[in-house]
Amino acid sequence: MSTNPPFASHGRPTSLSQRVVDGLSERIASGALKPGDRVPTEPVLMQEFGVSRSVVREAISRLQAGGLLRTQQGVGSFVLAPKVDVPPLQPLQGAELKLQQKLAMLELRLSLEPETAALAAQRRTPEQLAAMERALDDFDTQHTTGEGTAEADYRFHELLAQATGNEYFSHVLRALSSATIPRQSTARRTTRRVARFGESSPELRPGKEITAQEHWAVLDAIRRGDAAAARAAMFMHLNNSRERMRNASR
Known part of the structure; x- marks a missing residue:
């Protein structure tokens, strides 16, 4: 189990959408959901996590923004293959940017x-x-x-x-x-x-x-x-x- 889920607000209670994000992210990280796999439908996720449709949609939106999922209209959401990161810019020194x-x-x-x-x-x-x-x-x-x-x-x-x-x-x-x-x-x-x-x-x-x-x-x-x-x-x-x-x- 990961201790650093994506999008987490450290030191604050986990939101409903965060629970869905964490659950799906863990499945992707563990290989339970592989690149190309379709994630469960909205009704299935609503029942599994005990949340509303709007909460599920927010979670899917956040996973899209994180580059983990893509959504195809009328078909569903699918797991994306990990992308090779370009070399990062040299991190700036110091706790805060000048x-x-x-x-x-x-x-x-x-x-x-x-x-x-x-x-x-x-x-x-x-x-x-x-x-x-x-x-x-x-x-x-x-x-x-x-x-x-x-x-x-x-x-x-x-x-x-x-x-x-x-x-x-x-x-x-x-x-x-x-x-x-x-x-x-x-x-x-x-x-x-x-x-x-x-x-x-x-x-x-x-x-x-x-x-x-x-x-x-x-x-x-x-x-x-x-x-x-x-x-x-x-x-x-x-x-x-x-x-x-x-x-x-x-």
Whole structure:
């Protein structure tokens, strides 16, 4: 049994969706569910874990974002083969990133993620769109209740990368996050903590409401299939994030 399930919120009670995530992740890690296998249907998972359909769908969405599952409309969800990680960026030293390092990371993302959003607008599937919506719903809920929003934030951006249909967008985004997050042991890849762009920055908490609005603007453009609008909305979101970080440091 793994002691480091993916997406776990350490030191906090395990949520209902986390129990489903942990259960399926353990089966994948142990080989009970192999690449190409179809995971149990929603009704089966609902009965097995004693949870609602929305909880099961949230768990599947999180496993999709973690690169463990893919969902095919009208067919089901299937286990993905482990991908070979690209060499990670050199981890930055120190417990916390310095301001200039955080700004540099945002600058790098500004050159990558607007195009990610544009491609996602053209290529996303209905299932991927629904998963993005759930990620933003989770972000809104966690912000409202005062919980950390980093996991839902990362999940949204990762789902955008997956929706491009180009696996290297996801590889680069994961490599980027590996340079900003202290990692636990990676000996068991399928059960390690999910990579994120960064933990919540206390100085940015007052801007969470604006961040949420910017996220939804990106998603709205993707929903409409408007690549140009999605590109512009993502650029504005990241550029505004950079300015908020600069202003908060003054």
